[in-house]
Amino acid sequence: MQFEFPEDKKFFAGILAEGDEDLLDVEYSDLFDFRHPAIKRWEFDKVSKKVLRELTEKHKSECQLRIHHECSNDDGFEPDHIIPLSSNVLNKELRHMKPEKGMKVVAQSFGSNNPRNLTLACRKCNRLKKHRILSGGILEKLLVGDVSFVDKERVRLLSLH
Numbered sequence: 001m002q003f004e005f006p007e008d009k010k011f012f013a014g015i016l017a018e019g020d021e022d023l024l025d026v027e028y029s030d031l032f033d034f035r036h037p038a039i040k041r042w043e044f045d046k047v048s049k050k051v052l053r054e055l056t057e058k059h060k061s062e063c064q065l066r067i068h069h070e071c072s073n074d075d076g077f078e079p080d081h082i083i084p085l086s087s088n089v090l091n092k093e094l095r096h097m098k099p100e101k102g103m104k105v106v107a108q109s110f111g112s113n114n115p116r117n118l119t120l121a122c123r124k125c126n127r128l129k130k131h132r133i134l135s136g137g138i139l140e141k142l143l144v145g146d147v148s149f150v151d152k153e154r155v156r157l158l159s160l161h
């Protein structure tokens with residue numbers, strides 16, 4: 001996979017593949033799509049209703065993130081891109097980029113619309129997660145659909161914010 005910066009690949013290998021960049025390529029390339037986020041968003045919007053229906057059924061109307069202290073299955077759900085479609089957290093955290101006056105730090109394109117990169121989130125958890133990238137322990141569990149974590153443990157596992 002062609003990441004913009006080598007340290008980004010190292011970062012994702014660290015949280016997904018125990019630091020093994022070859023394993024990241026082999027096992028996790030379907031989670032990534034480096035095209036412009038607007039293209040990915042446009043493609044996703046066309047199928048988002050169907051995706052939400054499928055995710056709601058698959059996860060039996062239960063939020064998979066459980067990172068907000070008021071996580072609730074009562075306020076409706078949204079599809080969540082486990083690896084966000086775009087994020088500026090690596091520019092901020094790894095490269096310490098500062099925002100231009102009145103602007104946000106520029107975002108990079110990361111996540112794909114592949115079903116494997118999608119999960120079901122309640123609105124509160126989805127709003128909290130935004131463009132954050134969750135750390136290895138929770139990512140692994142999301143990818144296999146394991147929601148056995150207690151909420152507090154999940155919050156602590158947020159690696160970047």
Ligand SMILES: [Zn+2]
Nearest residue numbers: 063071122125
């Ligand atoms: Zn939730």
